[in-house]
Amino acid sequence: MPIGLSCPLPLAQYPKITMAHGGGGRLMHMLIDELFTTAFGKTEEHDGATLEVEGGRIAITTDSFVVKPLFFPGGNIGTLAVNGTVNDLAACGAVPKALTAGFILEEGLPTETLWRVVLSMAAAAEVVGVPIVTGDTKVIEHRDGNGLFINTTGLGMVADGVSIAAGRARPGDRVLINGSIAAHGVAVMSVREGLKFESDLKSDCAPLAEMVQRLLTAVGPTAVHVLRDPTRGGVATTLCEISCAAHCCVVIHEETVPVADGAMGACEILGLDPLYVANEGKMLIIVAPDSADAALATLRAHPDGKDAAIIGEVVESPQGRVIGRNTFGGERVLDMHSGEQLPRIC
């Protein structure tokens, strides 16, 4: 996939996506054959792909992306669609093997915008070393001329002995995170219409499958109990899911949670709690207590985990609760909010 390649469709002739680009005919085939195939490589068939696998456990995960705006500091909907799905595979303890890409385009979307997104996806997939094997394109009527939704489904293989599940958190387990939080949410908000504020913050959007595999190798697959990427709803909401699934309590030492430079100030301006802000390059990792130090060292030795920290532990009760504890011994319940503070963050 040649990075920086200009759009292979003649933009003067096709400056914008039309309904016919989703109609199954010549224009859709041109879009597939020239634009998608140039970026993603030739797939064997239009409507499906096949791949050889060894017997074992397959992980499958799917995500639709509707982030607004399409481009934000540190990424765009395309990098998000690839990395988000790769990270969901990573959270299953899986090695990514294949991605699919389903596009819903809005009539009037600039063809150049689509090309930039598709090229970003191809580059992101190349970083992970995972092919985009098949896809689909639909077009819906004009809305604001900037609509693009992407669904990516990921397929991965889970090695023997790996058994990751939210329900596997046990009292005594330690909670780690691979770096500072709240960058993605604040970066997207910083370019939202009507929400312009000064920030140099970039989204943390990154693929974490390789880091997770290194961790599983270093501490042994059975010592890693839970992996979960805290996207929508942030760290607090994800830990609520885990405490509910495992019928236990998670205690977070709030001062140990690294927050991205600049995110705290932005959160104060916007009235947000960084623990509830979306991340796209973070993994919550719950490990057996005697593996916590080894896990931390492994994470810190990896570029995507250099700011990793142990941020809390699992205790017996109150079941289904997440408690935030501060340096002065104060406590608060980190409950699940009804929704995200700002919609369309991913």
Place this chain on the structure above:
Amino acid sequence: MPIGLSCPLPLAQYPKITMAHGGGGRLMHMLIDELFTTAFGKTEEHDGATLEVEGGRIAITTDSFVVKPLFFPGGNIGTLAVNGTVNDLAACGAVPKALTAGFILEEGLPTETLWRVVLSMAAAAEVVGVPIVTGDTKVIEHRDGNGLFINTTGLGMVADGVSIAAGRARPGDRVLINGSIAAHGVAVMSVREGLKFESDLKSDCAPLAEMVQRLLTAVGPTAVHVLRDPTRGGVATTLCEISCAAHCCVVIHEETVPVADGAMGACEILGLDPLYVANEGKMLIIVAPDSADAALATLRAHPDGKDAAIIGEVVESPQGRVIGRNTFGGERVLDMHSGEQLPRIC
């Protein structure tokens, strides 16, 4: 999945989908835990699923569905999403093993509408015997209060010896179809705003994987060269794809192509050619010449193939062309149109 079950969410309290239903918090979890889990069964984790497979060839296919209106005679967007993806797996010669479901909901969508669609998906998946193993929900801003897009990705296993590809069509091969065409397109058009005309026609929306497996068993996997479901763009466009991929010509004897009762009249009113109208329960099957009669008999013995017909053959040239021949010896080139006659058919 209990068919006819009433919506498990309290409709008085949550009559419509809100942005918070896609926000990752409490309302989204309620939607997943009560609505989706009731219909699809419990998945092991929110963000992914794992399944054991034997070694071999996996087929993977993805499709987004944006059909408008959501409900039409003979089906709805949910049945379409399941059967469409099952049929793409069938077109790979695969036995479906798992589906994923990604929902993009519009703020304001009646919760009851979502429930009816989800229940239809569960019922359609049950007919095929394929589980919906994982999913995703996003919400976008209000548009016309009736927006719902579904992406389904399908995973299947391809048996040894099966080698289906558009490029495998060979001169001499026969072209079969499992029944009458144009029902889906006309059924959807019949309820389109501004296009109301009398028609009792129902969409042919149906899952074809089981029929295809029976065919592969009956005539042997190597005799079946191409399988392709003629959806958007219809039979003519799909055959154009095949003739291009295989560098050959497909000749269709137009009078042998079965057209759904009532579809011809509707097509005349609307100025459409049934050969270009979308189908959702049809498969184009290209087989070795000496297997054509056995293939036809096998199809006709199946409920979804009782009106099957041999409709043409593959010849050497002109390469990349599809020729329609009539009873009087007249010929026309069936070229690919630029788009679908009417958008958002699937």
